[in-house]
Amino acid sequence: AAFHDRHPKAPTPLVSRAYAEAANAHTGQLRNSGEPYIEHPLSVAMIVAELGLDDVTIAAALLHDAVEDTKLSLDELRSSFGNDVATIVDGVTKLERIRFDSKEAQQAAIMRKMLVAMAKDIRVLLIKLADRLHNMQTIAAMPTFKQQRTAQETLDIYAPLAHRLGMEHLKQELEDLAFAAMYPKRYAEIEQMVSTRSPERDLYLAQVLTVVRERLAELRIHGEVNGRPKHLWSIYEKMVVKGKEFDEIFDLVGLRVIVDRVEDCYAALGSIHATWKPVQ
Ligand code: MN
Numbered sequence: 001a002a003f004h005d006r007h008p009k010a011p012t013p014l015v016s017r018a019y020a021e022a023a024n025a026h027t028g029q030l031r032n033s034g035e036p037y038i039e040h041p042l043s044v045a046m047i048v049a050e051l052g053l054d055d056v057t058i059a060a061a062l063l064h065d066a067v068e069d070t071k072l073s074l075d076e077l078r079s080s081f082g083n084d085v086a087t088i089v090d091g092v093t094k095l096e097r098i099r100f101d102s103k104e105a106q107q108a109a110i111m112r113k114m115l116v117a118m119a120k121d122i123r124v125l126l127i128k129l130a131d132r133l134h135n136m137q138t139i140a141a142m143p144t145f146k147q148q149r150t151a152q153e154t155l156d157i158y159a160p161l162a163h164r165l166g167m168e169h170l171k172q173e174l175e176d177l178a179f180a181a182m183y184p185k186r187y188a189e190i191e192q193m194v195s196t197r198s199p200e201r202d203l204y205l206a207q208v209l210t211v212v213r214e215r216l217a218e219l220r221i222h223g224e225v226n227g228r229p230k231h232l233w234s235i236y237e238k239m240v241v242k243g244k245e246f247d248e249i250f251d252l253v254g255l256r257v258i259v260d261r262v263e264d265c266y267a268a269l270g271s272i273h274a275t276w277k278p279v280q
Contacts, residue, residue: 002046002049002050003015003049003055003058006049006050006052007052007054007055010054010055011055012055014055014056014058014059014081014085015045015055015058015059015062017059017080017081018058018059018060018062018063018081018085019042019045019062021062021063021066021072021080021081022038022041022042022062022063022066023038025063025066025070025071025072026038026041026065026066026069026070029069029070031138031141032138032141032142033138033140033141034141037065037069040065040134040135040138041061041062041063041064041065041066042062043134043137044061044062044064044127044130044131044134045058045061045062047061047130047133047134048061048126048127048130051126051130053123053126056082056084056085056088056123057088057123057126057127059081059085060084060085060088060089060092060123060127061127061130061131063077063081063085063089064089064092064093064127064131065096066089067089067090067093068093068096074086074089074090077089087121088121088123088124088127091118091119091120091121091124092124092127092128092131094118095115095118095119095124095128098114098115098118108156108157108160111156111157112157112160112161112164115128115157115161116161125161125165126165128158129158129161129162129165129167129170129174132154132158132174133170133173133174133177135150136150136151136154136174136177136178136181137177139151139177139181147181147182148181148182150181151177151178151179151181151182152178152182154174154175154177154178155174155175155178155182158174159171159174159175159178162174172231172233172234175231175233175234176231176232176233178233179232179233179236183236186236187232187236190232190235190236190239190246191232193246194230194232194235201253204253205227205253208253208255209225209227209255212225212255212257213225216257219264219268219271219272220264220267220268221259221264221265221268222259222260222261222264223257223258223259223260223264224257224258225255225256225257225258226255226256226258227253227254227255227256228254228255228256230254231254235249
């Protein structure tokens, strides 16, 4: 259904066959949480499906742990699902085998470059990011020392990678999950401070929403504007790195604009350029 939402008329046999094969291959395996292992590749596939990716990527996501963790071979995958699916699964498997232990920023940058270079097909990286997202969502089932390591690696390697790919929503989700795993008490404190309603913040958000909606209407861009979920990690970073007090942080409110047709934006660009005055 998630695949059809984004590709209404596309055929689904590849996806269903990949699910059947993965469910069969992982039979009897359990995750740390005690649930059947197939829940993991299924969730990863759901994440890439919701990103709007194609059936090949979804099939590869369903099978992404099958070669590493089951008796299924790459050759079998290739003959059943084609070269693309097999090559992507192979790419994800190879990334799985590298350990990133570095905390040094420069080293982390080298690691990210290595990751990008190894994943010749961008779909490998997208599955890897979805894999990490689901592992972070279910991190509570892991032993504490492993949680710390995985969360640190997520902050150093995967969140910046999502950022470089322009996937801000994914980046923020990864950061907040890592934050919660590494500093649960501070996470809870900030969550509490943010969720405590402040009249000034509500008023401010209402005003900004009105201005943005009016401007979009003027430009004939159809879509919706909403307040976006708070990104707790960036608030924490500002407090720690810049030494700010909670009350001094102004971007506690954020907006998300979802446009119906990106073409509307291109059309609007012309009229914006005509009246554009750069901010001094
Ligand atoms: Mn996995």
